Amino acid sequence: xxxxxxxxxxxxxxxxxxxxxxxxxxxxxxxxxxxxxxxxxxxxxxxxxxxxxxxxxxxxxxxxxxxxxxxxxxxxxxxxxxxxxxxxxxxxxxxxxxxxxxxxxxxxxxxxxxxxxxxxxxxxxxxxxxxxxxxxxxxxxxxxxxxxxxxxxxxxxxxxxxxxxxxxxxxxxxxxxxxxxxxxxxxxxxxxxxxxxxxxxxxxxxxxxx
Numbered sequence: 001x002x003x004x005x006x007x008x009x010x011x012x013x014x015x016x017x018x019x020x021x022x023x024x025x026x027x028x029x030x031x032x033x034x035x036x037x038x039x040x041x042x043x044x045x046x047x048x049x050x051x052x053x054x055x056x057x058x059x060x061x062x063x064x065x066x067x068x069x070x071x072x073x074x075x076x077x078x079x080x081x082x083x084x085x086x087x088x089x090x091x092x093x094x095x096x097x098x099x100x101x102x103x104x105x106x107x108x109x110x111x112x113x114x115x116x117x118x119x120x121x122x123x124x125x126x127x128x129x130x131x132x133x134x135x136x137x138x139x140x141x142x143x144x145x146x147x148x149x150x151x152x153x154x155x156x157x158x159x160x161x162x163x164x165x166x167x168x169x170x171x172x173x174x175x176x177x178x179x180x181x182x183x184x185x186x187x188x189x190x191x192x193x194x195x196x197x198x199x200x201x202x203x204x205x206x207x208x209x210x
Contacts (some may be wrong), residue, residue, distance in 0.1 A: 013146035019209050021162045022140045023155035025174035029090050033128040034082025042123035049124050050081065052107045057083065059103050060096070067092025070153025082127075086153035090132050139169035141209060164209045 035053065037046045060068040067088040075081050087093045096102050114120050139162070140150050147156045162169040 010146075015144045015146050016142075016156060017144055019159040019164075020142045020145070020151065020156045021159045021169060022150040022153075023157045024138070024140075024150055024153075026135055027089065028131075028133045028135075028138050028150065029087040029093055030131045030133070031085040031087060031093060031128060032082055032130075033085065034076075034080060034126075036125035036127070037079045037123075038125055039123040040079075042121070045121065045123035049126070052103070053081075053083065056103050056107070066096045066099075066102075068096075070149075072149060072152075084149070086150060090130075093130070135173060136170055139166050139172075141166075141169070159209060166210055 033053075035046065035049050039045070057071060060066055060071075068085060069088050070086045072084040073081075074084060097104055099105055111126070138150070141159060142148065142151060142156070145151075159169075162172045
């Protein structure tokens with residue numbers, strides 16, 4: 001699928017009605033990676049960096065076996081552009097970042113050589129942040145949304161499968177037996193959600209979510 005067709009497909013994606021959550025299990029590996037245009041006029045410096053970012057995404061889309069499960073392109077300002085990436089594991093992320101046949105290895109080799117030779121001019125900034133979040137450390141909820149973000153990377157399930165309240169979803173464990181609550185958090189959420197200040201009621205006749 002081309003970048004253009006993926007963009008058009010996202011524009012016209014059909015929302016899934018009601019409340020849903022991401023089907024993620026195990027560790028969730030999130031990489032934020034981006035650039036900042038420090039000098040707008042220095043297109044000859046930041047233009048190649050932006051091109052390299054899109055080239056890496058194209059390479060990863062064409063080679064799903066490398067482990068990128070999903071990504072979102074975002075901008076924080078007219079100067080700052082970044083990608084939220086969801087990876088199947090930290091090992092897959094490490095492998096790609098150091099793979100000799102990957103464009104990331106080539107791009108960073110060029111960048112590091114420029115730094116060593118004193119050829120950088122501060123016209124463009126680069127950054128990344130990596131988060132490895134164990135199961136129980138993340139949760140999500142979507143309302144009338146197509147698969148997006150973590151759900152776009154891992155799949156979308158009805159919120160009832162993980163719990164209608166955030167505490168229940170955080171207590172979910174993929175290896176637990178049906179009905180088992182390993183930390184007692186899910187049961188506590190049922191009793192406390194009504195007083196959590198979110199306007200919901202945990203009674204069976206008022207199935208709010210939070």
